[in-house]
Amino acid sequence: MNTKTPNIETDIPRLLAKHGIRPTKIRRAIAGLLFDGVDKHVSVDDVIDLARDQNIKTSVASVYNTLNQFASAGLLHRVMVEQGRAFFDTNLSEHHHFYLEDEERLEDIPADNINITGLPELPKGRRIKSVNVTIRLKDN
Ligand SMILES: [Zn+2]
Known part of the structure; x- marks a missing residue:
């Protein structure tokens, strides 16, 4: 949209x-x-x-x-x-999230702010559709 x-x-x-x-x-x-x-x-x-x-x-x-x-x-x-x-989530583009547990709220992290490396070998005949990272945060 x-x-x-x-x-x-x-x-x-x-x-x-x-x-x-x-x-x-x-x-x-x-x-x-x-x-x-x-x-x-x-x-x-x-x-x-x-x-x-x-x-x-x-x-x-x-x-x-x-x-x-x-x-x-x-x-x-x-x-x-x-x-x-x-x-x-109404944001359909590829992105990740912070989850602020104390506020029970998500915040977007742009996809290119996280580098994903070291993924395991995939099962035969499968491909990655998406990798979504959620980083859970607590208040100090
Ligand atoms: Zn989002």
Whole structure:
């Protein structure tokens, strides 16, 4: 997506349709919260809070399903920080993350700020799809 703010009436339904997602009212509303031209990392709880702020009626199950559909369709990247704790990232370019444990927040690290060397020999017939580094940080 480019950096220009998308038009929720036209760009959002087009974006969803392009990724094979039927643009229902709730999906359009959630996409409007996420794809506003500013990259963000959100949890299910964050999206519920954002929706509530905009008076969008939804449920935990509906947000959870929608975010996972968007991720499966390639509109979001899923970032697992620990068992049962996932974030959804609107920045689809190759990059890494700091995870600030005390704030439960991700920050981007540009891909070229980390040099990855010494990877093991790959199993036969496999290639690397991506290497994602998450550096976990604690407050001092
Ligand atoms: Zn990110």
